[in-house]
Amino acid sequence: MKAVTWRGVNEIGVEDVPEPTILNDHDVIVEVGLSATCGSDLHLMGGYIPAMRGGDVLGHEFMGRVGEVGPGVTKHQVGDRVVVVSFVGCGKCWYCREGLWSLCDNGNPNPGLTDALWGQGIGGCYGKFPLGAVMNKALTLRGAQQHGHRYIPEILDRMSRDEVKTEHLATHVMALDDGPEGYRMFKEKEDGCVRAVFRPGG
Amino acid sequence: MTTSLGSVVSLAARAGSSVVRQVRSVVDPSHARPAGAERPASGWLVVTLVGEPSEIDTDRLHAPLAEFGDQLEVRVRAAPGGKGTELGARLRDRPSGSTLTRLSGSDPRADLRSALRRAKQLIEVGEVLVVDPGPHGERAPTPGGTLLEMWTRVAPQAGVR
Ligand SMILES: [Zn+2]
Ligand SMILES: [Zn+2]
Numbered sequence: 001m002k003a004v005t006w007r008g009v010n011e012i013g014v015e016d017v018p019e020p021t022i023l024n025d026h027d028v029i030v031e032v033g034l035s036a037t038c039g040s041d042l043h044l045m046g047g048y049i050p051a052m053r054g055g056d057v058l059g060h061e062f063m064g065r066v067g068e069v070g071p072g073v074t075k076h077q078v079g080d081r082v083v084v085v086s087f088v089g090c091g092k093c094w095y096c097r098e099g100l101w102s103l104c105d106n107g108n109p110n111p112g113l114t115d116a117l118w119g120q121g122i123g124g125c126y127g128k129f130p131l132g133a134v135m136n137k138a139l140t141l142r143g144a145q146q147h148g149h150r151y152i153p154e155i156l157d158r159m160s161r162d163e164v165k166t167e168h169l170a171t172h173v174m175a176l177d178d179g180p181e182g183y184r185m186f187k188e189k190e191d192g193c194v195r196a197v198f199r200p201g202g
Numbered sequence: 203m204t205t206s207l208g209s210v211v212s213l214a215a216r217a218g219s220s221v222v223r224q225v226r227s228v229v230d231p232s233h234a235r236p237a238g239a240e241r242p243a244s245g246w247l248v249v250t251l252v253g254e255p256s257e258i259d260t261d262r263l264h265a266p267l268a269e270f271g272d273q274l275e276v277r278v279r280a281a282p283g284g285k286g287t288e289l290g291a292r293l294r295d296r297p298s299g300s301t302l303t304r305l306s307g308s309d310p311r312a313d314l315r316s317a318l319r320r321a322k323q324l325i326e327v328g329e330v331l332v333v334d335p336g337p338h339g340e341r342a343p344t345p346g347g348t349l350l351e352m353w354t355r356v357a358p359q360a361g362v363r
Contacts (some may be wrong), residue, residue: 005339015339023332051350054342072329092326094252094286105250106323109333110357 002200003057004179009047010187012180017057025072030082035062036170037186037196045183058183059198060086083156085148101149169194176200245298246277247315247361248290249322255280255287264324266317267291274314289325291318307359316358 007013020029038061043049045058066080076082088107089096095103158164171194174182182196251258258278267274270293277290291314299309307315323330334354341347 001337003337003339007339007342008344013339017337017339020337023334025329026327050346051353053338053344053347053350055339057336057338088331090323090327090331092252094250097252106327106331109331110354111319111361 002176004059004176004183004198005054006044006052006056006058007054010045012045012058012183014177014179015055017055022068022070025070027070028066028073028076028082029068030062030064030084031067032059032062032200033064034173035059035198035200037183041183042187045187058179083152085152087148089149099150170197172196174198246290246292247311247318248277248288249318250281250285251287251289251322251325253287253325258287258289258325264321266320266324269317270314289318289322305360307356307361312359315361319358 001017001019003015003017005013005015005017022029036059040060041058044052044056061084063081063083066076066078066082069076069078085101087102087104089101089104090106091097093105095101095105155164159166171192172182172185174196176198179198182198185191185193186196255278260276260278262268263274263276267276270291273293273296275292275294277288279288279290280286281288293311293314296310298304299311303309304311320330
């Protein structure tokens with residue numbers, strides 16, 4: 001599949017990358033319909049997150065259609081339209097049960113360092129695009145994150161009743177091939193760019 | 203997600219183990235004095251689990267912990283504040299290792315630390331999270347990336363305690 005990737009400091013590319021596969025029983029693979037730029041991408045782009053590697057896939061705020069489900073998935077089936085929150089939430093730990101998804105105890109594959117920094121392994125984040133099971137290598141900060149999962153149902157409900165409008169945020173909707181240009185415009189806030197949104201389907 | 207980058211960097215800069223050690227010695231002054239005189243057992247490593255203490259059968263531990271056999275001592279008790287159950291484990295005849303070896307996952311308890319984390323995931327979720335391999339483009343070597351690869355190899359075993 002095609003993906004927007006980080007090639008180096010302020011250098012964005014479009015590459016062919018391998019298809020994602022189901023790694024966990026509870027994984028789903030989402031065929032991305034739209035993917036938005038996010039302010040945190042600017043940290044990644046500018047090289048402020050030291051662990052970025054050339055070839056890392058960008059984009060962690062996206063929506064689309066479920067294309068494949070793991071054997072443990074009960075809530076979704078192929079064809080469902082979904083909005084994805086970038087945090088990995090196991091749904092079972094104390095934090096997830098309390099709706100504190102971004103504090104999930106079980107979503108961090110590299111807990112050792114964050115144990116040392118913050119006293120506990122913090123939540124992990126889908127750092128890549130589309131939803132493979134790859135994360136932002138545990139570089140998210142516990143406590144500074146929005147529990148997005150909690151609010152999505154309400155926001156979608158209000159959007160369906162026309163009480164919340166979001167069109168004005170997606171100022172620049174582009175093809176995925178225009179990823180480098182979109183990220184540049186987003187960074188420079190050129191042409192009133194609030195969010196560049198990419199449409200992998202063209 | 204929006205991270206406060208400044209605080210990440212400053213925290214990282216201040217992350218000297220001395221800070222961690224100070225905090226820890228206030229919380230648990232016993233860590234420096236493991237029980238047993240001649241061949242001390244390692245200190246307790248503990249994870250907090252959802253559910254009641256009665257739900258943990260210490261005679262039928264999950265595979266990652268069961269592998270340690272008689273070497274392992276296990277402790278189960280209610281977590282404070284109604285936050286579930288504390289599952290503690292320590293190895294007999296095994297010292298705790300230095301801060302440096304703990305942080306780099308090369309101390310005598312490194313395997314136990316990893317096993318306890320996997321056991322928690324099995325008990326709570328039913329599977330251990332796998333994240334690699336994930337799709338990526340052509341790899342260009344970067345200093346940070348090399349460090350990350352090294353870290354990813356040791357991280358499951360590494361920890362403060
Ligand atoms: Zn969780
Ligand atoms: Zn974001």
